[in-house]
Amino acid sequence: MGIKTELLTGSTKAKDKKQIVKELAKGEIDILIGTHAIFQSGVDFDRLGLTIIDEQHRFGVHQRFSMLEKGGKEQLSPHQLIMTATPIPRTLAMTVYGSLETSVIDELPPGRNPVQTSSRPDSLRDKVIKRVEEVCLTGKRAYWVCTLIEDSEELEAQSAEELFKEISQSLPKLKVGLVHGRLKKDEKDSVIEKFRKGDIQLLVCTTVIEVGVDVPDATLMIIENPERLGLSQLHQLRGRVGRKANTESHCLLLYKEPLSGMAEERIKTMEMTNDGFQIAEKDLELRGAGDIYGIRQSGLMDLKIANPIRDSELLVEAQDEALELSRNETEFAETLVKRWIGNRVDYSES
Known part of the structure; x- marks a missing residue:
């Protein structure tokens, strides 16, 4: 197919790793498959367009966020596809708030019975x-x-x-x-x-x-x-x-x-x-959603009145209102963002 694929893991020999990193920076590798080793500094892409993170719950927010900063010399903002059988509370909350688009596979493979x-x-x-x-x-x-x-x-x-x-x-x-x-x-x-x-x-x-x-x-x-x-x-x-x-x-x-x-x-x-989503919803209820704009993946959110589970029906309307504000009342929208995020790094896209 003319697509060059390489594998990078923690056990990759130093000589092989050096060659992979060199080819990656030059854009000579089309697909890189790897473990946490990909997140390391020095592993830079020429033009990164898409990252796919499997078993998302095994990676920290900062690690996922770091992949968005590896767009290469053209400073691309790569697309990110996250896959998991059980969304952690923070990710589920982001889905509820509309920060992530989701595709759900909610059926077992043919012939399989529930455990x-x-x-x-x-x-x-x-x-x-x-x-x-x-x-x-x-x-x-x-x-x-x-x-x-x-x-x-x-x-x-x-x-x-x-x-x-x-x-x-x-x-x-x-x-x-x-x-x-x-x-x-x-x-x-x-x-x-x-x-x-x-x-x-x-x-x-x-x-x-x-x-x-x-x-x-x-x-x-x-x-x-x-x-x-x-x-x-x-x-x-x-x-x-x-x-x-x-x-x-x-x-x-x-x-x-x-x-x-x-x-x-x-x-x-x-x-x-x-059902993985029902389990994640219960986990959200028990542990909290964490910090949408930070790196805590569970725990109580900085909300005084709203409850993301109880008020789920209002979230679509709230998202529409937020998009309307961002288009037509930019200054007011920026004031609200500053109120919630302040000077912190915004991890909401990770």
Whole structure:
């Protein structure tokens, strides 16, 4: 096709990176695919016209904003396409306010069924372990997700390493694997590949498997201490199961009592829906939208009276009024912008 494509990641060798950066600045690379390495200073484009950011919730506002400043020598303002299964509160609020245009894919691929989600207290752990064994012995595979790699004196949470030892001893009939962020890439890839082939039936892991892991035969996920995770991350993790057509999949949230009011709300939301936008709306309600013009991605907004969820029906009318003001009453519009943003950097387009 005559399109030159390159890959830039943190593990790219220094010599190769230097060559890629050189060709990029000259405009000799048409498409650059990469990780956080693309955000680094010194990685400059000749004429950047479009940036596509996948798994948007894994990037900070400043990182996304930095791509808008990499337009090259012609100082272009590149278009930006953001993709995510669960919009974080700030992004959802920007969508509601009209700062972003959205396209929504709200249906599952053909043949896929919604993941059935339920919750149980940690006191029922022995029954859960027994049920996992029964499922795996039928030929299916399961994830058991922990929020910690190793035991912590400060946090009361199940660690992946301890659980791996416990499960390996309790269920000798099962082939159990362990994956976490401290393993080398080759080690992680090897374990996940064995899990994919069925050589490992139960994968004990941390949230490192949140994205980029596709094992259609995995139909069960246990998430330890879900009260320590946000709705967006819980939904992303759950997306690792339910990937095989015409197959029922389950996600069990194994929580430690007592639950806080907010944790209970998050767990109820996960049990009630598989819809990413509904989950994001609940996250917006619980955590707040953050700072539309700043870098906080959650938290309460600087609003005295308005509520973006309660007053959602007024937002279209408000946006029309704002556009009318910007066209016909420029001076007044600038006064309002100054009132809200002041001398801060405006991140509202990031």
